[in-house]
Each structure stands twice: as C-alpha cells, then as structure tokens.
Amino acid sequence: MNIEEFLKLIREGESERIEFKSRVTKDIHKEICALANAYGGYIIIGVGKDGKLIGCNAKEAREKISQSLLSIIPPVRIKTHVIKIDNKEFLVIEVPKSNTLCTVGGVAYIRVGNSIRPLSIHEIIMLSTELGALTWDEVPVEPFNNAKREYIEWFFDAMEKARGRKIPKEDWNRYLRSIKAVKGDKLTNAGVLFFTDVETMPHAGGRIIYMRGDEPIATKEFHGPIWKVIDEMFNELERNFKWLEVTVGAKRVRIPEYPPRAVREAIINAFAHRNYTISSDVRVFVYADRLIIKNPGGLMPGVDLDDPEHVPRNPVLSQLLYDSGYIEKYGYGIRMMRSECKKHGLVEIEFKAGANTFEVIFRKKTEELLDEEDKIILELLSEPKSSGEIERVLGLSKPTILKRLERLINLGLVKKLGSGRSTKYVRA
Template structure:
C-alpha cells in the first residue's frame, strides 16, 4: 500500500540507533506525523519498513519492549493524540515490523510537546498556517453537528415523514436485510435521526416540517442563477423556504435546471451524435457533493451559477483539511459522515471516495476538461466547462468502449491521452494526481498490453499515444496530426525548414511547422545541434539556427 493521507512508513533506523537505543530526533519526527494524522482523519504509522523496498530489511527482528517504549515516548511528545499499538507482524520475507494506529481528535486540536500544530496533506506532514488553524477548529465542531440533539420530540413531526424515510430505506438494495426488517422508529434511530426521543440536527434536516427546519442555525438553502453571454443575470430560482428534505431538494433542482440539459450535436457518419453540455450523472454528483460536504456551521447558501460555457457550484466551507485540488481524485474525507451514509444508502451518491472518479470518467468519455475546484476558508467552488475539446476523440473513445472492457481508471487515463494526442509520462502522472510514475502502471499497463496505446522514449522522455493501428482499424475519419510524429521524421522536417529558411529561431521554426508542441521542436533542435547537423549564431536570448556546412552540401547533392 502506498503512503498517503492515512498511512506512513518509517524505517527502523528512524527510531533506534546502532546500539538499539531510541533516537530522540527520530521520535520527534514520529510525533509530528502523529499530530498531523490526529488533526485530519487519523492514520497508521508502520515502523520497520524501508521506503524504497516497501518491505522490512532481511533478518530484521523486533522486541515487544521496543514497540512499547516507542509508544510511551511518543505519548510524551504529543498532546491530545490517542494511540493504539498493534502486534509485531512478520513480513513474507521473514522480517518483522509493527504499526501504531493514531486516532483522529474529535473535539480538540492535537499539538506536539512544544505547542506546534501539523496537518496531513497527501503523503506530507505540513505546519498548520493561521487559516488552517481556524479551519481546523471549525472542522472539529462541524464533525459533531449532525448528532447534536434539538429540543424537538419525534412525536412532533408528521407520521408520514417517518414512514417516507423508512420506506425509502427499505426500497434500497444498498441496505442490509436486517436493517430493512426494523420498525420505522428503529430505522430512524439506526441512522442517528433521533437521540433519546429528540431529533438531531440530521433528523431535522430529513424529517422535520418547514417551520422546524427554519430553526436550524444554518439550514440547507440553494440559489440557481442563469447568466447570458454578457454574464448578465437572466433567470433565478431559489429554495429557501425549508420545505424539502435533501432528496426532495435534489430532485427539484434537477427538474428546474433546464439550462443544464442542453446538448451539442456533431456528425457521426449518416447520423448526428448528441452530447449533453453536462452529463446528468456529473450534475447529480456535483450537487450531492455540495450538499454532503457543506459546512452546516457556516452561514451561506449553495449557489449554482450557469454561464454560456460553464457552470459553477459553490457551497459554504472550504475543502476539508488534507484535501487539495491536486489530490482530490485519490483522497477521501467525510465532513458529515452520517449524512453521507444516508445519501449513499438512498442511492443518491456513489460509494465513499468514488464520486470524483466517476466525474473524471464522464469528462474523459466526452473529451471535456476535468472540473476545476477552488477553495478558501469560507467556500468551495467547482467549475465544469461544457466545451468538447476534441470531437474526434469522442468518436474514438466510443469505438474503444464498444470493443474493449476497460476499468474506470483506464478510461480516465485513456481520455487524457486521447485529448492530448501524445503526452509525457510525467505530465500524465500529474494530470491523474499520482505521486509517482510507479502508480501510473495500474492505469496504463492493460492499455499497453492490449495495444490500445503505445509508448515511445525512455525514463523522463517516455510518452504515450493511441496506437495508430487501432485508429486505422476504427475506420473513423480522424485527421492526421504532427503532434504524434516520430522524432526522426521531425528532425528531417526541421532540416527541410532550415534548408529553405536558414538563420531562424526555434519559435520561428515552430511557427512554420505548425501542429506540434514547441517543446518537441526545441528538443529535436538541441539534439541536431549536438549531432553537428545544425549550427547556431547569436546569444542565448536571440539565438538562430542553420544547417551545418557538411549538411548543406549533402542537401545540395540530394537536390
């Protein structure tokens, strides 16, 4: 398992020296990791594993005393951190290691012994900034919001509301049979909607009347606004009367948001292919995310703003600590876990941690840009553009989907490769929000083995593109592009350009070639200079290139 927001591997050398004594410096580093885990979502520290090998060194043996002493010292180096020491385990190579589970702090903020606060972001432990500390305090309160009881007895709510919720749960194939067999009140209790006969905040959200919902400090309210091409407001709908529970509200928004149902048409043989500006599954997932991850301790409505080329959904509260726009695809956090459980069981949202995977798959299939999240302390916004970046890519992906069984991860990767025509492994790794190229294998290994994609180059120069033979067999009228030209041919093309127009810059060479990345042109030019095919003149800022004398003579002879 890779290091991430909830797991970290530490070498035994970090904990003990060559004589077997605990190392103070290494333990302080473990304390930082422990505090960072506790402040976000908890985690596990595995001690005795070498990062490079992903396994313990051969013949490594550990004692129970060492493990106990490590936890004891850690407790003295942290405040408000709970630990659970696991048993000493034996790896498949016969060596030993042990793990320490760090519990998340539910109400307090964890600190190191010297008063410093850290948070876990991806696989890194970072010092908390002033705004992070404010968010951290807010998150601790928000985590408890759902279960706080209100002074409303369940007998005060309409019986039909209780029956409706229980019936919805019983109809779901995601709910176990033993839960469906409970009485209405027992189901309500099971989902934490009531506590000792009183409605919780969560219960008010799902079961109460409009008047009762209005008493929530920050109830669930939504505004839907449509703008014209000059970004002038032309239509507005709002849901601020508290009359609907989350499911009813979601269905009502989907019904009224007609601007989100528009579609584009483009030719596909004798027919016209229709692609919606925004896939209905994508809209629902983004709406549900806004409802599920809204901070119900911060004032503000959920805003849905629809422009000519995009729509934006904004909900109160920043991204949860540990989640950024650069790791949102692989990192999960449940700000309102009990609300999320209900939304999942009612089949309104995907499973935990799969929502953005679905969004990325949909946008990949439709050859559209991935959604763009932005966040500050007060709000989180997600922007989705409607433009199809490459119509030919849509047809090609549709052909592949009909002829190959691909996983969600493979389709996401293939969509990126198809849109770019050709992409470096380093760039693909970044777009898929992966921490290293090793993790890229699970996305592309089967694509390569089935000859759907091919690769060229080595190491940092490795690049991926759709197999030209597959494109040919698809019988789709795809225009050829120089973006996928092989390097020897690109070199020859550059030589021809310089034969006709010598003494020009790389920028000018690129403009004469056209449909190709300037980075590829630059790389080829540098190689040609190194191979003594080209010569240069001028300083670095205004350098120009021309064919070497020997090469000019060869070109003349060819002529």
C-alpha cells in the first residue's frame, strides 16, 4: 500500500469496512474477527476517530496484533502495511473476507456500521450456509410420513424419463436415504422441499412482480414443492412473453422476447442455489425492457462467474433436481444461459452477485430492432400523439403505423394511453 492509497482510505472515513484507532486496543482481535465475518476491510492504527493523523509505534502495534490473532479460530490471514508521513508511523491492517465463520472464545462477531456485535444463532446458521460450512438441506426436520406419495411417484417417473434409470419401488426408500433426502424416519430439508407442499417454509416459494417504471402493478405468488413452483413460474412467464418480428436472411420470423431455455435455467438455478435460511423468496421482476431473476444468497466461495464450477450450497437438492431432469449437467448453467442469449441475438445477460443476493438480468437490445422509421416515430412521441398524427408525418398507411406501434410497445419503448378514438401513444 502506498501513501496515496492510505490517504484515500482516510478521506473515505470510518464505515463498515474501515476502522480508525489511535492505538491497539485489547479487543482488536474481535474487530478483526468481525470484519472477516462481514466484507473484510481495514483497521488503521494511529488515526483518531475524527480522521486526525496521530501516529503510532508500528513495530509495537504489529507485535500486539500478532499476539491477538492467536485467539481467532480459524486464523485470519491479515496483511499489514507500515506508512510513514512527516516522521509519523501508521499501521494498516488489511483484513480479508473469511471463507469460514471466525470466532473468538467460541463467539462469532460481525461488523455492522461502525460497531461490532455477536451473531445470533439464526445469523450463524445463515452465514455458515452462505459460506458453505453448513449443508442446510441435509438436516432432518419432518416425519417421513409427511411426504406425499404422488410426489415420490412423480420423482421416480421423472428420473426414469430424464436419466433412463428405473429404480424398483421396493428400493425407493433406500435410494432417498442414499442421497440424504431422508435420514432415519425423517425428511431432510431437501426432502421437505421436494416431497411435501412446503407449508412449514413459507419463504421457500417464489413470486413474479410485474413492474411499470419503478412501481409494481401486479404480483403472483407460487407455493408448493419446488419442482412444481419452477414449472408454474416459468409457464406464467412464457405465457406472457411478447413475440417480436425479425428478419433472418430473406425471411421475417417471430421469436419470443426472451430466450425461454435461458430463462428456465435461471429460475432453476435460483431455487437450486439460494440460501433457504434467509427469510425471503425467489423473485422475478418483469419490466418493459428487462427481466430480473433474484434469489437470496450470494455466490459460494470459490465460484468465478467467468469460469463457473459446480459448488453447490444445497447438494441434496441439486441431486434431486439433477435426477428429475431440471439440472442438465453440473457447472453448465451459466455457460448455457450465455450461449442461449447469444443465439437469440436480441437479449444480453448480466450476472450480479451481492453479499447475500444473486441476480440474473436479461436485458433487451432494442436498438438492433429499430430502423429509421421506428426512430422517427420515437422522436415524434416525445409528446403524446395519435396514430393519425404519426401517419400524416411519415406518409405510411394506418395499418403499417399501428403494426409498428405495437412492435415498439412490445419492446417496451412506447406506451399506449387511453382507448378508442382518443387513443394516443407516447415514448415510455
């Protein structure tokens, strides 16, 4: 770290990732633990709370910190940087985000704002699941008798169709135990999600939210076993896909506004890899110009979006989805979605990973569908106009104008106002 980077941190001030200390305090190990369990960050020794540069004995501070690190389990591999300004020394402790849950004396701490606090039991479970330290879906929770027989029959029938693997009925229970959908006489969380109506987990379903601008105008919720929720959510979206006319070679063809296979894969991934300890459902936001599929739970440690590998947060659930044909092959989903969007040609895809969320964004490349007359119409519709007014400017027939307006509406570029003879159109 150089002086410019150091001064930039000072200018930023204290935050969730930056802590100022005039000296090494006796609870410095808790501060390091809390940062490691959150987003990582910096502790700067020799700076007052107001950002005043006080200075410190960097060698002495480093020795004290080395001693304090011994009480953090598992160890945090910090980096330290000594900065000298005007004969004053400052010690910068660079704390990485930990891939495991760190504790001090058996207590896990986390940084919230400018302070630290112990994690609650629920937060420990949630964070452990997020870090892959706990496989939530393997935990036994409900009596096996709660499983619906028709759902079990559906699963083994789906496996035979998707994988060509026929399991004799007398071996069904043994197979479910072998993949940990059942433990002893209980369904695990994965078993509950697949073989019951999931009434004990109200946040395990999904919802589709239709948006107008930044305001929701309609919502539809979906509950039940997750394979059924996946099917129903995808069918609802596909049923409402608008169709676009494009020229391929010398032909005009109609294609759906989004690539169906990629959208279905995004929904499957959202349920397969979400963090079920977070009390939120999978949400799909439908905008005029984009589709966003958002699930609770960030990327698992070690997963790289540019070179994705199969690192399941829910290994049992992933196995059930693979057996029944929902997951085509492990580690293939992101590549396949990118490939499908490229083949579609009119949609670009973006993956956005947050601390506890993951989003797949399908965005229409509307500019590639516009010709000069479309662009003139959009210019005219900076203010509301009727189809007749557009017709007089362009000199095209009314049916042609109406067809163009319908296409621009489907692209999310124009909206219709009123009805009948008073109908007008305006740029969205």
